[in-house]
Amino acid sequence: MGEIVFWTIIRIFLLIPSLWILKSYIQYQTWFMLSLMSIYGVIIHPTIIHYRLFIEQNKEIIESTLCSSCKHFDESAVLCMKYDEHPSKVILPCEGEDWEPNSSEYESKDVDIDS
Ligand code: SF4
Numbered sequence: 001m002g003e004i005v006f007w008t009i010i011r012i013f014l015l016i017p018s019l020w021i022l023k024s025y026i027q028y029q030t031w032f033m034l035s036l037m038s039i040y041g042v043i044i045h046p047t048i049i050h051y052r053l054f055i056e057q058n059k060e061i062i063e064s065t066l067c068s069s070c071k072h073f074d075e076s077a078v079l080c081m082k083y084d085e086h087p088s089k090v091i092l093p094c095e096g097e098d099w100e101p102n103s104s105e106y107e108s109k110d111v112d113i114d115s
Helices: 002-023 028-057 059-064 103-108
Strands: none
Touching: 002 028, 028 059
């Protein structure tokens, strides 16, 4: 996830000055439309594509590992926050010893975890 944010920031830093320089060479209306299209094409669209790829590549880890039901698991980064490591389908950083139920999961399913 951090890589997606990093490359999005790099593209923003490259595109904005380019558009700023281009502004003095073409008509404003053309520049405005070109800016909108390039912001979508260079920044927004690649970010969406990379995010979807990230989700697709990590779908099994997010949905079907022990970590996916643990309160220390950050789905958005596919990260164990307790060990600051990325779990995989076969390797859990804690090897299951520090697993704790995700209470929000139980609340959303209206399950009583005390019984
Ligand atoms: S504590 Fe263990 S089970 Fe929980 S997210 Fe980290 S590695 Fe996974």
